[in-house]
Amino acid sequence: MQFTFATAQRIIFGEGVRHQLGGLADEWPGPVMVLCGSDRRRAEFALAELKSRQRPITLFQVAGEPTIGQIQAATQRARHGNVALVIAIGGGSVIDAGKAVATLLCNDGPIEDYLEVIGRGRPLTRAGLPVIAVPTTAGTGSEVTRNAVLAAPPQKVKVSLRHHLMLPRLALVDPELTYSLPPELTASTGLDALTQLIEPFLSLKANPLADAVCREGLPRAARALARAFRQGDDREARRDLALASLLGGMALANAGLGAVHGLAAPLGGLFPAPHGALCARLLPEVLTVNLRAVRERGSDPTLQQRFDELGRLLTGRPEARADDAIGWVRDLVDLVQPRALSSYGLTPADFPQIVEKARASSSMQANPVALTNDELLEILALALG
Numbered sequence: 001m002q003f004t005f006a007t008a009q010r011i012i013f014g015e016g017v018r019h020q021l022g023g024l025a026d027e028w029p030g031p032v033m034v035l036c037g038s039d040r041r042r043a044e045f046a047l048a049e050l051k052s053r054q055r056p057i058t059l060f061q062v063a064g065e066p067t068i069g070q071i072q073a074a075t076q077r078a079r080h081g082n083v084a085l086v087i088a089i090g091g092g093s094v095i096d097a098g099k100a101v102a103t104l105l106c107n108d109g110p111i112e113d114y115l116e117v118i119g120r121g122r123p124l125t126r127a128g129l130p131v132i133a134v135p136t137t138a139g140t141g142s143e144v145t146r147n148a149v150l151a152a153p154p155q156k157v158k159v160s161l162r163h164h165l166m167l168p169r170l171a172l173v174d175p176e177l178t179y180s181l182p183p184e185l186t187a188s189t190g191l192d193a194l195t196q197l198i199e200p201f202l203s204l205k206a207n208p209l210a211d212a213v214c215r216e217g218l219p220r221a222a223r224a225l226a227r228a229f230r231q232g233d234d235r236e237a238r239r240d241l242a243l244a245s246l247l248g249g250m251a252l253a254n255a256g257l258g259a260v261h262g263l264a265a266p267l268g269g270l271f272p273a274p275h276g277a278l279c280a281r282l283l284p285e286v287l288t289v290n291l292r293a294v295r296e297r298g299s300d301p302t303l304q305q306r307f308d309e310l311g312r313l314l315t316g317r318p319e320a321r322a323d324d325a326i327g328w329v330r331d332l333v334d335l336v337q338p339r340a341l342s343s344y345g346l347t348p349a350d351f352p353q354i355v356e357k358a359r360a361s362s363s364m365q366a367n368p369v370a371l372t373n374d375e376l377l378e379i380l381a382l383a384l385g
Contacts, residue, residue: 003207005254006164008133008144008171013246015239018134018174021087022049028130028169030084031056035074035098037090038063042136042177046089058083062090065158065268065275066097067151068111075104075111087132091189092140092275095133096148099166102128103148117159117360118152130169136177138228138241139189139276141196141249143171149265157269157357167253175235175242183229187336188276190225190241194332195279196248197221200255202290202306203366210255217247218313222328229336256366259286259358263379266357271344280338284329285382291322293369303368340385351380 012020025032032055036043040061050057058081060074078086078101088098104111106126112119133143147162181189200206201214224240231237263286264278294303307322314320314328355376358364371379 001207003209003254005207005209006146006167007250007253008168010169011144011171011173011246013173013243015176015235016174017172018045018177021046021132021134021172022053024170024172025050025055025085025087025132026053028085031058031081032085032087033058033060033074033078033081033083033101035060035062035086035088035090035094035101037061037094037136043089046087046134056081062094062097065093065149065151066100067153068115071097071100071104071150072111074101078105084129085132086129087134089134089136091135091137092142092149095135095140095142095168096150098131098133099128099142099168100148100150100161102131103161103163103166105129111161114161115150115159116162116362117157118155119159124163124165127165132170132172133168134172134174134177135242135245137181137185137189138175138178138238138245139192141193141245141247141252143168143173144246144249145253151269155269158265171246173242173246175239178238178242179233181232183232186232187225187229188274188280188338189245190221190228190276191280191283191332191336191338192276193241193245193248194221194225195260195283196252196257197244198283198287198310199258199260199366200248200251201310202303202368203256203258204368205256205366207255210251213247213251215313217244217251218310219316220244220247222314222316226332226335257363258367259290259364259371259376259379262358262361262364262367263354263376265361265363266354267341267346270350270354271346273341273344277338278341280333280336281341281383281385282379284326284333285379287326287329288382289371289375289379290368291326293371293375297369306368342384346384348381348384351377354380
């Protein structure tokens with residue numbers, strides 16, 4: 001047995017911990033770049049605290065998923081401001097942008113040198129500036145992952161910067177920042193978190209530490225997601241979801257993902273669909289086709305056992321099996337009712353190019369069984385809606 005497990009250098013979790021940000025930022029003196037989403041009010045607590053400590057601030061707002069052009073612009077502004085610390089406050093897109101900017105500030109050459117798929121894929125040679133990641137959604141776990149997903153609109157793809165040197169120096173996870181999320185966003189981000197616990201647990205790259213993380217996170221996500229969707233001010237459910245998201249990020253960073261994310265990446269590059277909504281539509285279909293393939297091909301019997309354990313972790317019933325896991329996921333998707341993939345413009349004519357791009361993704365390499373093109377086409381047809 002051989003594996004590697006890496007995560008953020010330090011994690012601070014709990015209600016109200018965002019108020020520690022100013023003192024924690026003092027560990028890295030100098031000008032600060034604060035990245036936030038389109039609504040800067042979400043970051044006002046940090047801006048006020050930094051101003052009270054007379055820290056020079058460069059503010060950069062990330063509207064939607066970050067593009068390569070946005071990252072280049074943010075990096076240029078950070079250089080002009082002699083930034084010494086990056087603080088990213090927002091969802092996964094904002095935190096990914098922060099990690100990318102901090103990385104590019106300390107590594108020579110253009111961004112294309114380091115991008116996967118459309119770039120040269122060179123490894124980083126130096127750690128980036130310190131990053132404090134403060135998530136305001138409970139979904140991506142980006143605060144503890146080693147990559148940044150960026151949109152490349154001209155090529156209609158999403159690509160990654162990826163290296164263990166990109167892990168944030170500090171993850172500051174305050175569930176209170178998620179209390180105001182509306183039901184639709186709670187559902188889409190929560191289903192992303194759930195998927196990022198399920199896929200690493202079933203992954204070919206699973207390892208004992210990632211397994212332990214998934215076994216802790218899956219029951220929390222399972223008992224909390226519907227509650228937080230129905231009742232946004234349920235503090236316990238919000239806490240469980242925030243922790244499940246954090247654990248999902250740790251799991252995916254160390255055990256990989258699977259066909260849900262393998263297909264979601266090219267879909268997200270081609271169509272204006274939120275990542276969590278794609279995961280929601282794909283997850284039950286991928287689980288169904290994966291389980292059937294495992295059974296039909298006589299794969300490693302431990303895989304069947306994994307699927308059975310997933311049923312117990314999700315339902316909380318000791319007698320539950322693999323089919324119960326799929327039924328539970330379908331019931332959850334029926335409850336939150338994410339938009340059909342066809343509503344974003346997807347048609348069967350798009351399926352072949354999506355399958356081709358999915359096959360090249362790193363996520364697909366960890367899927368528990370090698371799926372055929374016909375099986376991937378079947379998943380897309382079932383998820384089309």
